Amino acid sequence: MKYLVLIVKNLMRSKRRTILTILSIAVSLFIFSALVSFPTLAREILADRASSLRIAVHNKAGVTYSMPEAYKQRIASTPHVIAVAPESWFGGVYHEVYDQFPNLAVDPDQIDLVWDDWGISKQAFDDFKRLRTAALVSSGVMKRFNLHVGQQIQLKGTVYNFNVALNIVGTMSDKAPPNFLLFRRDYLEEAAGRPGFVSMYWVRVDKSENIPQVIASIDEQFTNSSAETRSESEAAFMGNFVQGYRMFFQLAEILGLIVVLTIGLVAANTAAMSIRERRGEIAVMRSIGFRSGTILGLLLGESLIVGLSGGILGCGAAYIILKVFAVGSPAIGLSNIQMPPIVVVEALIAAGLIGLLSAWFPARSAARQNIVDALRLVA
């Protein structure tokens, strides 16, 4: 602590240079943390789904192709299957075209068994089963449109040429997808004239080790049918969606690293200049008894403070901007995006490393310089 005044005073030696260095590190860490947040968040979602006991069954031709609702009973009778929830895409909008969020119709009978981990209350499940116009809404959508339980809302059909009037009976916790609405499929079927097709089946199995067996069994049942199925674990199903963004994620990570490395080099140059200007003073300090290690520690301490200040500033700004951006872009499903804590840690470690490594070589050289030679430079 007794050296803190010394460190702070040296940092304030050239305020403009210190502020500009902090800002340049802040900008690089802002870009880094913003870019790295997306792939990290995607990985976290996938990791979260890894322990899921759900299987997604969709048409082998693609998720946009439907399957007969008659598959439900056959899937339900597959060994190790506990529950089945057929799901149909409605694709409605709330008020305007940009008020979009995924809304799907599901069979209510086994919903509590299929999505028991989504934080839906028993009361809400019961109401959903009881009321034909019931809807369960995720917390993100509730917050975005300032909705409340008991409220009646209307979704305008975009795929279907009719609207649905729904009563919100409950909400889903953060474990569920952030922007999401579920309502009853029997309501949709009736309004659509009972076409008898579903977009997907969500299947709940008894144990994770039985997932491969159930997948194989379901797909085998519908081989050579008019709608062959492709079953995947929930993690694999989500992974396929994420796969589409893989190039973007890799590019984001590489760009983030390049920006950090570039600023690291700029910071190294600034540190080298700053330390070179003080070689005489450093020699004086050593001549009055400061050890090389103490000098090195002081110089690295200064640089670490600069790096971490930039890191906190950049990372904090990215956190806020990401929040603002997410709030402003709910239509593309980002309304609950926030910087994962691991990205904050990574950004601060990167900032600390920029600080330490940028100053390491000039500081080490200055701390070990020949005192007499350095004093001659002052004279």
Place this chain on the structure above:
Amino acid sequence: MDQKYAIDIDHVTRVYKRDEFEVRALDDVTIQVPEARFVAIMGPSGSGKTTMLNLIAGIDHATSGRVAVGGEEITSMKERDLAAWRARHIGLVFQFYNLIPVLTAFENVELPLLLTHLKKAERREHVETALKVVGLADRMDHYPRQLSGGQEQRVAIARAIVTDPTIVVADEPTGDLDAKSAEEILNLLTELNRQFHKTIVMVTHDPRAERYVDTVYRLDKGVLAGIEPGKGAPQPAAAGASA
């Protein structure tokens, strides 16, 4: 040896390598300075004065020979130990003051005390005493740029004495000062020697310095050319020397 020497330089040679050339800055010099003396090392440029001062201060190493300061042989000390030794035993004063420009007079003087285990209040007490001794108690919050050259050198002297070192070494302390300030600095160093019994070794070109010191060691081309009593000596110089 009955006499206790503050500085004992024994057959010291210092050779610098400058590219392919070898420069013999000191050549087999032997000097003993008794305790509590104020001595000057004089000589023309390139005579090895500063080299000798650097060896005494422990910021340079002899190529051969032995250097003992305050009874401790420093020739074989490792850099880490030497730094700690300098902090305890040496007070350095430079020609260009070499104060840290971003620190106030108080903070500059406090700098060597940061290396001690003294508490903040104790450090403050020491610094205030040192600044009082050099007559700058009312300037402790001033930055070096707000002080005159003479005042800056006084702060540098306060920094040199604040740890109560065994020896104060001063390299051309009046070299960058006007006549009046130079006189003040020489008087101050004399006072430190007389009142606080500090051993002071001063390298200087300034002929006025002879009036203040006990002994003058003259160097020429790296060898000891002579030892003369200074005019400030209260009694005949008791320094022993051989070259």
